[in-house]
Amino acid sequence: MIHDHILSLIGHTPLVALGLLNPYAARVRIAAKLEDFNPGGSIKDRVALAMIEQAEASGTLTPEKVIIEATSGNTGIGLAMVCAVKGYKLKLLMPESASEERKRIMLAYGAEIHLTPGHQSTDGAIEEAYRLYRESPDRYVLMDQFNNPASIAAHYRTTAQEIWDQTEGRVTHVVATLGTSGTVMGLTKRLKELNPKICIVAVEPFAGHKIQGLKNMQESYPPGIYDKHAPDRILNVEDESAFDLCRKLAAQEGIFAGMSSGAALSGALQLARELDQQVDSEAEPPLVVTIFPDSGIRYLSTPLFAPPQEQGVQVRDLKQRGMVSLRSGKAGLRFFTPGPSLDQWADISAWRRIVLLDVLARFQRQKDNQAEVLVAIADLDDRAVAAARAEGKSLDESGREILAGIRELAGLLGVSDAVQFISAGRDVPGLMSACRKLLSKGLGYEKLRSVYFDVLRDKNYGSLLGVDPEKLRAGMTVDLDGYVKDNPRDFTLLKRTSLAELKDGYFLQTEWGNVRPSWYLQMAGAVLQGSSPELTLVLGDEDHKFPHLENLSSIWRGAANFQPQAWITAQSSICAEPAQDSSLTHFLDKGSDALALRFWLLSGSYHSALQCSADNLAMWSRNQQRIQQTLVRLHALAETEAPSPAPVQNRSVGQNISQSIGQLLFNVKQSFTDCLENDLNLPAFWPTLFQCSRDINTAINQSRLDSGEASACMDLFRHLDEVLGLLDWAIIPCRQKEIPEHVRTLCTLRADARRQKNYAEADRLRREIETAGYRIQDTADEPLIFRR
Secondary structure: OOOOOHHHHOOOOOEEEOOOOOOOOOOOEEEEEEHHHOOOOEOHHHHHHHHHHHHHHHOOOOOOOEEEEEOOOHHHHHHHHHHHHHOOEEEEEEEOOOOHHHHHHHHHOOOEEEEEOHHHHHHHHHHHHHHHHHHOOOOEEEOOOOOOHHHHHHHHHHHHHHHHHHOOOOOOEEEEEOOOOHHHHHHHHHHHHHOOOOEEEEEEEOOOOOOOOOOOOOOOOOOOOOOOOOOOEEEEEOHHHHHHHHHHHHHHHOOOEOHHHHHHHHHHHHHHHHHHOOOOOOOOOOEEEEEEOEEHHHHOOOHHHOOHHHOOOEEEEOOOOEEEEOOOEOOEEEEEEEOOOHHHOOEHHHHHHHHHHHHHHHHHHHOOOOEEEEEEEOOOOHHHHHHHHHHOOOHHHHHHHHHHHHHHHHHHOOOOOOEEEEEHHHHHHHHHHHHHHHHHOOOEEEEOOEEEEOHHHOOOOOOOOOOOHHHOOOOOOOOHHHOOOOOOOOEEEEEEOOHHHHHHOOOEEEOOEEEEEOHHHHHHHHHHOOOOOOOOEEEEEHHHHHHHHHHHHHHHHHHHOOOOOEEEEEOOEEEOOOOOOOEHHHHHHOOOOHHHHHHHHOOOOOOOOEEEOHHHHHHHHHHHHHHHHHHHHHHHHHOOOOOOOOOHHHEOOOOOOEHHHHHHHHHHHHHHHHHHHEOOOHHHOHHHHHHHHHHHHHHHHOOOOOHHHHHHHHHHHHHHHHHHOOOOHHHOOOOHHHOOHHHHHHHHHHHHHHHOOOHHHHHHHHHHHHHOOEEEEOOOOOOEEEEO
């Protein structure tokens, strides 16, 4: 068959069953209607043709007039294709944030494009289109898809009927996304005529979303053709879910779909999960049809299908002087930081780096990425000797005891098992092997029983920080009288032992004599101990920037031929009083809570110094307590009897939470991801978290939060705390059903006594409750019960 023109191919798109991405396939069938099979590549071809034919039929469109329309891309492409065939002039207004692919396709069809500010999204384009039409109504014909009944009629006549015919009337649910809303309106109108029992579910993104082509009706102009009461249900989907499903559709189903298709599938899966719990095993499985509006080809210039090196967490790399993404290597993601010295093993600056990398590793693991943190402990350097001498112990014994203390402190601070504390002294043979390799390459030399690294023999020395080794001022970091080097700029690998150290046994016997490895060799050697010497990120202290990091770079390059992907440094802590003890154990001994200390360590940007003062710590301790108390209140509410759900129009499928709470949870999760991925910028997230806590408490106080919503909020807190580790889940109060009946009776009697101001009886009942193995805590609401 030979078609007269390309427009006759619009419609009749295929319906394809989804298998691998449907975990409920045994009980709920999902099929996708692939609208990218239209000649213009999207569902908007239907609307474009319908609007132009309607304008022709009404006489408003004549050859001398120019068609104008506001579009995010697909409608514009459809109009450009139809106008190219019919010979009309076309001017399209679209946000500059639209993908480059769409712009170029429209230009190829012969359309004129006028770009509007990207931050105004489609609304800015709509405003400009209306302005042009108001000023020159005789010149322009405004398609106005947002108010044009033809947008509904196109899907009423074609899309809906095709779904009915292709499924032979067996379709039970249809899921479609909301943009101009014509698809949902047309599907609802026609399918309800064919079978009133068919459930139409509209998918709406949250406010602040990044899914091109879709609209959140609260944050933008709602289309005039949109009736929120028309679909049976409206649900919200998160950007991350939509984008992830787009990538999975390509990798697992072979369907290269666009952003809104991922959103549609996310909604269909939410619905399928709910249906899976309701389906009668003997009844015919429900058939859910979802609409995939376009192809992924139009999003290649967006982050949707960006390669791994352009996705995820980015940091400001010292070497490249700009933002770089952290890419997974053969061993996954490996982060490194020098640990505290043994004579100051609770040093705040070191633990600040450790806790920050712990958060980064947790975040990566939450995304199913393999991640670990290597914290190198120099237990053979001068400061380790000082610590051992102060305790009157051997290096080995002192090192083992302090390392045990470090691991105990890590446990108190909630440091996860992703963090490994590596003793340099446990692999002395490895340190010696690294030395030999450097010497064999001519990068090191022995002089008077010490071994040095020859910086001038390393042609890349200084490349990390852009330093010229010929212009270095010698003696800036060490006392040159204590070393005998060929070049004062060289750094030590193995330092010969002093008489005092020889007497006390603080040395290693090697082929070069009695020596101790330098801090540089120990730090580098800790990484070389593994079978895969590779690093994703090195986080040093600002004081490590030069020469410490440059020296580590040289050792790794020379001994193992590798370089970390990225290097960053954190500012040190600054104490309010110069003589103040700047150790975490000092604050713990004074009664500070360990998790409050963790919050304090994460409070500021690693680019800024941490203010070490009692007042600053007290403020962040109060912040931690407020978040903890919010969690406690949510836990108590989540255990109450859930009221009847609100009307389905305002609640999300599968979650049963109000749109306002759903939006709140989305905003917090999105802010959390955005801030962490933007150079680990946690300080930008704290205001969002604090506002979330206030909003939740206000909702609880005003009885606007039901049990299901409280559970959803707790899920958010769990999601955040899997990464942040700031909350003590062990002190969450007992659920009512977990408390023995006789203890509940005692609590009731005590409450009565307190209301009657019989405090002596209330105290007696408190003691009886404690004898029963429980502890009661009075709050502004109901008292909380904990196990003792």
